[in-house]
Amino acid sequence: MPSNLAIRTQGLTKQYGQAFAVEQLDLEIEAGQFYGLLGPNGAGKSTTIHMLTTMTSATLGDAWIDGQKITDDPVAIRRTVGLVFQDSALDRTMSIDENLQFAAALYNLSPEQANARIDELLTVFGLQDQRNKKLVTLSGGQRRAIDIARGVLHKPKVLFLDEPTIGLDLPNRRSIWRFVEKLRRDEGMTIFLTTHYLEEAVACDHVDFIQNGRLEQGGTPADLIQQLAETILEIDTDKPENIVNKLASLFGEPIREDQQLSFKIIANDVDFSALQKSLGDQISSMQWRRPNLNDVYLWRFCAPDTMGNEK
Amino acid sequence: MSWRPVKAVVGREMSKLFRQRARLISAMVRPMIWLLVIGSGVGSMLQSQQQEGYLTFLVPGILAMTLLFAALLSALTLVYDKEFGVMRMMMIAPIAHYWIVLSKLIAATLTAMVQAILLLILLMLLGLVSIKIAISLLPAAVLTAICCAAIGGLIAVWSKSIDNFAVIMNFFIFPLFFLSGALYPVSQLPEFLRYVVLVNPFSYGVDLLKHAVPNVSTDFSIFTDIIVLVVFSTVAILLACWQFSRESVHEPLFHKAIVK
Numbered sequence: 001m002p003s004n005l006a007i008r009t010q011g012l013t014k015q016y017g018q019a020f021a022v023e024q025l026d027l028e029i030e031a032g033q034f035y036g037l038l039g040p041n042g043a044g045k046s047t048t049i050h051m052l053t054t055m056t057s058a059t060l061g062d063a064w065i066d067g068q069k070i071t072d073d074p075v076a077i078r079r080t081v082g083l084v085f086q087d088s089a090l091d092r093t094m095s096i097d098e099n100l101q102f103a104a105a106l107y108n109l110s111p112e113q114a115n116a117r118i119d120e121l122l123t124v125f126g127l128q129d130q131r132n133k134k135l136v137t138l139s140g141g142q143r144r145a146i147d148i149a150r151g152v153l154h155k156p157k158v159l160f161l162d163e164p165t166i167g168l169d170l171p172n173r174r175s176i177w178r179f180v181e182k183l184r185r186d187e188g189m190t191i192f193l194t195t196h197y198l199e200e201a202v203a204c205d206h207v208d209f210i211q212n213g214r215l216e217q218g219g220t221p222a223d224l225i226q227q228l229a230e231t232i233l234e235i236d237t238d239k240p241e242n243i244v245n246k247l248a249s250l251f252g253e254p255i256r257e258d259q260q261l262s263f264k265i266i267a268n269d270v271d272f273s274a275l276q277k278s279l280g281d282q283i284s285s286m287q288w289r290r291p292n293l294n295d296v297y298l299w300r301f302c303a304p305d306t307m308g309n310e311k
Numbered sequence: 312m313s314w315r316p317v318k319a320v321v322g323r324e325m326s327k328l329f330r331q332r333a334r335l336i337s338a339m340v341r342p343m344i345w346l347l348v349i350g351s352g353v354g355s356m357l358q359s360q361q362q363e364g365y366l367t368f369l370v371p372g373i374l375a376m377t378l379l380f381a382a383l384l385s386a387l388t389l390v391y392d393k394e395f396g397v398m399r400m401m402m403i404a405p406i407a408h409y410w411i412v413l414s415k416l417i418a419a420t421l422t423a424m425v426q427a428i429l430l431l432i433l434l435m436l437l438g439l440v441s442i443k444i445a446i447s448l449l450p451a452a453v454l455t456a457i458c459c460a461a462i463g464g465l466i467a468v469w470s471k472s473i474d475n476f477a478v479i480m481n482f483f484i485f486p487l488f489f490l491s492g493a494l495y496p497v498s499q500l501p502e503f504l505r506y507v508v509l510v511n512p513f514s515y516g517v518d519l520l521k522h523a524v525p526n527v528s529t530d531f532s533i534f535t536d537i538i539v540l541v542v543f544s545t546v547a548i549l550l551a552c553w554q555f556s557r558e559s560v561h562e563p564l565f566h567k568a569i570v571k
Binding site: 053076094098105 | 313315316318319320322323326327395396397399400401402403404405406407558
């Protein structure tokens with residue numbers, strides 16, 4: 001295994017009975033990289049994380065974290081990684097300080113090390129004055145911040161974030177991403193992210209997609225967006241069949257969501273104003289814009305030839 | 312292996328115990344009700360000399376009851392922690408998973424001993440036991456507490472959710488208590504129930520406690536009591552650790568539905 005790889009998997013597979021949660025996963029993630037694994041619910045993202053953090057074992061295949069095979073010494077692997085679970089793992093009946101002191105002791109940090117690190121993390125999140133507050137009195141965003149602080153108390157080399165901002169409002173999400181960015185900058189952590197908020201994955205160095213347990217090779221968000229299309233054309237209409245008949249030969253089959261049609265336009269010389277005029281009163285509205293990572297996701301998992309898989 | 316994580320798990324349980332004063336008070340009220348109500352009720356059917364003897368007979372039984380309830384309920388926090396997600400914080404920590412069980416059982420034993428000591432102080436204040444008897448009860452109480460924690464550990468690692476709590480109370484705690492000789496001499500039970508008492512490990516804890524109180528009849532020798540308690544506790548703790556280390560036990564913590 002090359003020494004600069006933080007995570008490597010080879011044929012990693014998790015099978016429950018006849019069902020494959022993850023199948024033949026091959027990954028290579030460089031140290032310090034911000035990696036995103038994207039996919040629909042039940043695609044195998046969390047199972048992948050749980051195998052890599054030794055919370056569940058693989059049925060087949062191997063994985064290495066920071067050069068150590070995960071099955072050789074799971075305790076050592078858990079010292080190397082941090083995991084922020086999708087749901088909170090904190091004790092709501094205890095205070096912030098008690099939760100973090102407890103977690104620090106589990107990582108065998110001395111009281112001095114623990115206090116210094118807790119101070120540092122709470123300062124970043126602006127929660128230093130609330131250290132003795134019970135968790136139950138905090139907002140969802142504050143609790144999530146404490147969950148993340150718990151995950152990085154021991155300065156892991158690799159941090160796994162499983163839907164870290166799910167259910168949070170925009171300011172809280174932004175605050176968490178600022179913190180993640182700081183971790184990468186200051187501590188050189190490798191970050192493995194799964195998220196449903198695809199705009200957040202734009203900051204990743206590399207993203208891959210996973211569906212039905214199988215990895216679909218991705219790339220950098222910028223490349224994926226660029227490769228998808230030049231423009232995304234969205235049309236609202238109560239006569240979708242007419243529009244599809246007219247435009248499919250030009251732009252290919254669209255994604256249909258109720259009465260909205262989304263076409264991906266590869267060419268960069270389309271006169272959209274003229275097109276809008278030609279469609280006349282057959283459409284309610286029409287807009288064209290640059291594609292984003294949400295479009296990449298939609299065209300992977302909701303495109304006309306994949307509609308049966310996810311919707 | 313450092314002891315700090317173990318101390319953290321034990322410390323968390325102890326801090327919760329002292330914080331929940333109602334739990335401590337109820338742990339004292341329950342045995343006193345049994346002692347006064349059962350002691351007086353059954354005692355009223357006896358002659359005055361036997362009545363005094365029955366109250367003395369009940370002391371080790373009531374102490375054993377306190378140890379049983381405290382240790383079992385404390386060990387069952389393993390299930391609470393699974394249910395409320397806190398277990399994942401422990402599972403992802405760099406410690407072997409069986410240490411979580413061992414730490415919880417140490418905490419359960421300590422919790423039971425704290426409550427037992429408080430009860431003994433109360434009984435001393437009421438003049439029901441002397442300080443000498445109270446001190447001589449302590450070693451037997453420690454062994455009984457470990458046995459009860461081990462029983463609790465076994466139940467906890469096989470319990471999927473706290474919804475099973477009523478089942479646990481009805482099918483484990485009450486039968487263990489009533490069929491242990493804590494409230495009446497085993498020799499007075501019908502023969503078929505005596506066999507049940509024989510296979511109930513808690514009976515040997517109750518009996519060991521009875522040995523510490525003068526003029527209370529016992530059913531087994533001290534040696535038998537100690538051997539059974541030590542062997543049972545060791546096997547039960549090993550079984551609990553083995554079961555908890557099995558991945559299938561934690562699957563529900565990490566996986567919901569796998570659909571394909």
